[in-house]
Every structure is written in C-alpha cells, then in structure tokens.
Amino acid sequence: MGSRIVVTEMAKGDLPFLFDLWHMREVMRYADEFPRLRGWSKSDDIESAWEQYQMKRCELDKEYTQLILRLDDDTPIGESFFAPLEEGFTFGKWQKPEGIISVMGDLKLLPQYWGQGLGTEGMRQVVRFVFTVTNCELFAVPPHRNNPAAYRVYEKAGFVLFTGMRSWRNHKIMEISKEMYRERYGD
Numbered sequence: 001m002g003s004r005i006v007v008t009e010m011a012k013g014d015l016p017f018l019f020d021l022w023h024m025r026e027v028m029r030y031a032d033e034f035p036r037l038r039g040w041s042k043s044d045d046i047e048s049a050w051e052q053y054q055m056k057r058c059e060l061d062k063e064y065t066q067l068i069l070r071l072d073d074d075t076p077i078g079e080s081f082f083a084p085l086e087e088g089f090t091f092g093k094w095q096k097p098e099g100i101i102s103v104m105g106d107l108k109l110l111p112q113y114w115g116q117g118l119g120t121e122g123m124r125q126v127v128r129f130v131f132t133v134t135n136c137e138l139f140a141v142p143p144h145r146n147n148p149a150a151y152r153v154y155e156k157a158g159f160v161l162f163t164g165m166r167s168w169r170n171h172k173i174m175e176i177s178k179e180m181y182r183e184r185y186g187d
C-alpha cells in the first residue's frame with residue numbers, strides 16, 4: 001500500500017497552519033521543544049518567523065528543516081522538525097556520538113487525525129527524508145515518558161530506546177542510525 005502521507009519542507013504559506021497547531025493544548029501537552037527552541041515558533045508574526053527560519057537554514061543547512069505532513073489531497077495534518085546537534089551535546093546520560101552527524105526531531109499531528117496510523121506513516125516518511133535528503137547519520141527523538149503513542153510511533157518507525165537512563169526531565173531518548181534505517185527500509 002502506498003503512503004497516505006506526503007512530507008515536504010515548509011513554505012511560508014504553511015506558517016498560519018503551524019501557529020494554529022502549536023496553540024492546541026492537547027497537541028502541546030508533552031511536546032517541549034527539544035533540543036532547543038526553533039527560535040521562531042513562539043512568534044505569531046509570519047514575516048519574522050519566516051526570516052528567522054531562513055537564517056537558521058542558511059546557518060545550519062539541510063540538517064535544520066521544518067517539514068509539513070499532508071494528505072495526498074494536499075490537506076496539512078501535521079508537522080515534524082529536526083535540528084543538528086552540536087559536538088558534546090548531552091541529554092541526561094545520552095551523548096551525541098563524537099564525529100557523527102546527528103539530528104534531534106519530533107512529530108505533531110492535528111488531533112482529529114490521531115489513532116489512524118497516520119503518525120506512523122508520517123514518521124516513516126520523515127525518517128526516509130532525514131536519511132536521504134540530509135547528511136545525517138543518527139536521528140534521535142525525545143518522547144515524553146507519559147506519551148505512549150509517541151513512543152509507539154517512533155518504535156514502529158524503527159527507533160530504538162536508549163536504555164542508559166530511565167528518563168531525563170521526563171523524556172526518554174530513542175534513536176535510529178543510517179545503518180539501521182538501511183536495514184529496515186531497504187533503501
């Protein structure tokens with residue numbers, strides 16, 4: 001079965017959709033902004049958000065990307081964002097492996113689309129995007145310990161729990177390497 005989800009980089013016209021999504025309490029309940037603030041997501045000013053996104057993209061390249069998830073009729077239903085981790089980055093006891101290009105990201109869907117397998121399909125597309133479009137070698141996600149749906153979606157997309165700590169600031173770490181991606185996705 002082909003995927004019902006299309007994943008593309010954000011365009012300026014997607015910003016109102018993102019701002020609406022980020023104002024929904026149930027969407028944001030477990031979604032702290034790790035690994036850092038995008039720098040612009042708390043602003044509802046489209047011009048300045050767009051400018052800041054472009055500046056970050058120039059500075060950090062493709063490893064810093066805001067994605068939009070759509071149904072195949074173009075309806076936006078969610079977003080995923082990932083950003084590169086600096087050398088020496090730590091998350092509790094988890095450490096970015098030295099010399100390995102690594103990103104950290106997440107996933108959010110409009111609530112009316114939850115529970116239909118769309119998050120899983122979307123995350124698989126995001127993983128494929130990360131390992132084919134960017135130079136990333138390791139993709140990490142920090143699901144909240146009280147968010148089993150996120151944990152399950154990441155697990156089904158191929159992420160494996162880092163067992164070196166229970167949680168840090170209530171978040172666990174899961175990761176998928178490029179090698180794991182190739183084995184699992186056959187690309």
Ligand SMILES: CC(C)(COP(=O)(O)OP(=O)(O)OC[C@H]1O[C@@H](n2cnc3c(N)ncnc32)[C@H](O)[C@@H]1OP(=O)(O)O)[C@@H](O)C(=O)NCCC(=O)NCCS
Nearest residue numbers: 027031106108109114115116117118119120148149150152
């Ligand atoms: C997390 C999120 C992306 C999941 O998307 P989704 O489309 O509902 O996910 P799917 O339907 O593909 O799969 C959900 C899985 O979680 C499981 N699940 C859902 N609620 C669960 C619960 N309370 N306990 C255990 N498992 C649960 C489902 O059973 C399903 O697994 P299964 O296929 O093995 O049965 C969505 O809930 C969301 O956007 N939440 C708000 C933002 C958020 O918290 N993002 C996460 C990190 S920031």
